[in-house]
Amino acid sequence: MNWNVWILIIVISFTQTACSLKLDVFSKSQESTAPGEVLFKGQFPLGEPAFTGRDKYNMKAVPGNRFVFNDLDEYVYVLNSEGKLLKKFQMSADKIDGMVSDSTGTYLYIAGVYTTNGTSFIEKYDFNGNLAGVIKTFAPTDMGGGVFATNHIEKLKLASDNTFYFIQNYRIVKYDMSGTLLDTIGTGVNSAADGEFRSIQDFVLTSGGGLKAVDMETDRLQTFDSNGNHVSTVTWPKPVMIDIVEEFQVDSDGNFLASTTNAKVITKFNSAGTHLLTLDGSENGGPVFPFNTISIGIFNSHYYVASGDNVYIYKTDGTLEIVYEKPLDRPTSVTQRKDGTTYVAAQNGIHKYSPDGSLTKTFGTGAALMSIATDSNKIIYVTRFGTNAVLRFDADEVAMTNITLPGSAQPYGVSVDASNNVFVADAGGGLYKVAAGDTTGTVFAAGIFTGVYCASDGNIYALKFDGVSAVNILKFDSSGTLLDTYPNSAPYAYGVSVALAADKFGKVFVSDEANNRIVVFDSDKTPLTPIAPTGPEGFNGNRGMFVDAAGNILVADTNNHFVKKFSPTGTQLYE
Structure with a gap:
């Protein structure tokens, strides 16, 4: 050399x-x-900052004043509310698509894919990383000609009645803890009609058993009742229309937060679609969000925003209080x-x-x-x-x-x-x-x-x-x-x-x-x-x-x- x-x-x-x-x-x-x-x-x-220096995906606040997230190596991290690492464990799956905790903070339900055979799943783990059960698996769909399509489980949610909701093939599906299908929202047809979806990105569960779903291609937020019936549609505020939603959350005041990938910002708006504020990390002299995958955890009347290596902590009025960096x-x-x-x-x-x-x-x-x-x-x-x-x-x-x-x-x-x-x-x-x-x-x-x-x-x-x-x-x-x-x-x-x-x-x-x-x-x-x-x-x-x-x-x-x-x-x- x-x-x-x-x-x-x-x-x-x-x-x-x-x-x-x-x-x-x-x-x-x-x-x-x-x-x-x-x-x-x-x-x-x-030199490791609070909330670790790893890239963070699917970061969420969970019961017990804790946070969870995964990285690209399919490790799951459990941290306390100050960002101190409590536990980490590696999934056997090749890709984690989402995770959610139960209401007591006893178990994590993780959605992922075994890319070796295309099987997707929801698995149950305790917070020490021990596998406690398998809720549901989906074999890949045979598309003919030797081509198989993975049935990804996207944006996994757990309702207060312990039923699962997730996005799969242009629709939102609902399953119980035994893996039995209970309901579908949308027929799975790519459509702009009310009650259908063109490009469903995320959704939030609302009180009373309903939900609100993001449909990017039609620039709309659809509301559904507890029976899966379409109730209303709100058009996105302009800052969101021109971008792609990565994650969608609702805070304790009923306002919505949408992180968008191209602009690398978080847009906050109310239930009528009125734009309230936009966050990009630069508030109070902070560094702009470095990465276009932005996760949002809501805890103790604060927004915890993960972007790349960094975590930003905001008050609900948009005041940036802390930035954790390397x-x-x-x-x-x-x-x-x-x-x-x-x-x-x-x-x-x-x-x-x-x-x-x-x-x-x-x-x-x-x-x-x-x-x-x-x-x-x-x-x-x-x-x-x-x-x-x-x-x-x-x-x-x-x-x-x-x-x-x-x-x-x-x-x-x-x-x-x-x-x-x-x-x-x-x-x-x-x-x-x-x-x-x-x-x-x-x-x-x-x-x-x-x-x-x-x-x-x-x-x-x-x-x-x-x-x-x-x-x-x-x-x-x-x-x-x-x-x-x-x-x-x-x-x-x-x-x-x-x-x-x-x-x-x-x-x-x-x-x-x-x-x-x-x-x-x-x-x-x-x-x-x-x-x-x-x-x-x-x-x-x-x-x-x-x-x-x-x-x-x-x-x-x-x-x-x-x-x-x-x-x-x-x-x-x-x-």
Whole structure:
């Protein structure tokens, strides 16, 4: 692989921007640590906002002051009203089309499809993800000529009498808990006549057993009584007419909310069709809705709006109160002081967290920050790609004189040993050593280096590019004598990595960014099982790492915008 091409790939990945408005609160650990050390411990992944950073579909408020939603990997998330994750579980189905809770918050009824055979279903789960029964299944319809059409169950609702309503084939159907068909609204014929539908998008159940249904192609809202008879029709307000409704809700005042996909807005109107307000996320200076799939949950006289990664909380008058976003924009590295203060280098600056987990400051320019380290004098060192310097900040995060690396423009890794000597891995000039308190570097080892880590035993681990397509781990003593070289071969190859770490027992961790895993070697260089979480917990371009006082590994999961925490044995930790 051409080295310059690989560098270009790294730089291109840092061209986007993001902002953050809210973080969860963390707590100090009571675990035993080395003298003078405080173990940072709290609500992980670090940087995950309330209501999680996952894309959210079918988000709804459910009894027990909880919310549920699913993501594109068909995981179901259960959260409390403050957005704290309570539970998640994965469906066996390939696609979730909708879900609804019973009135007591005991069970979730989930509509989905097994795409392997086209069967659609309604299944019953408890809130721990245990399957409690199957309500109804629909085999695909044989269209002839070897073509089969899935009978999707769309916009699943559960009425107060425990009957199900959903859209299927140009009509709304009603089933009881045993899966018996009770009623149909519309004949299934594509029609603009009253009581029929052309393009039914969603509907809401009303008091007394009736419902109101959205028909997009005819720009109308139809009302039906408890017997399924057509009662009246209201024409949409203009903001809705020219768009496609994604979701339709009714609030406690009887007003309607329609999220539309093209304009990416929510339109509110009353029962007469009079337009009341339009929401797009920008109220009170908030960010506009980033995604055209917009879910609406109504809870405690507030609208909870999910769009992409974000959740917006509105008062019913349209006042935007809170926006939950990802606080970290592509974090690349993490480090920690002995007092428990933790720093994360990201593309929107350097983020400081106090030992109790509070975000206390964001400082420094974020562009192309690569690696971060700190010494016993609380000086912070940060590499920035494309410069011949290492940024320095004092204990109050005030900029100091930079460290100069002669002839360098490609610094990647930085680490500090127990004597406050600074080591810099540079793809342009070699592995540099900067004596404690100095601001100029000298070559510690020649070659193209992409990562470095000073272990607590005094040894220096570095990643050296082989000139072709991979790097190798080199182990040096403090004087620069090469002690050992580690393998980089299948099945535990790690390509061109830019980050590594080591614990006090000699175990070495390498970020295998291309394969979204951490390759692990024992102290005798034996490859161990990689750290490779899957599903929604999986890495997406993992980079910098730090081993804390208890041997836990903190990992910058760059493209997921989190810092994750793993035990010494590789188990993901959440507190």
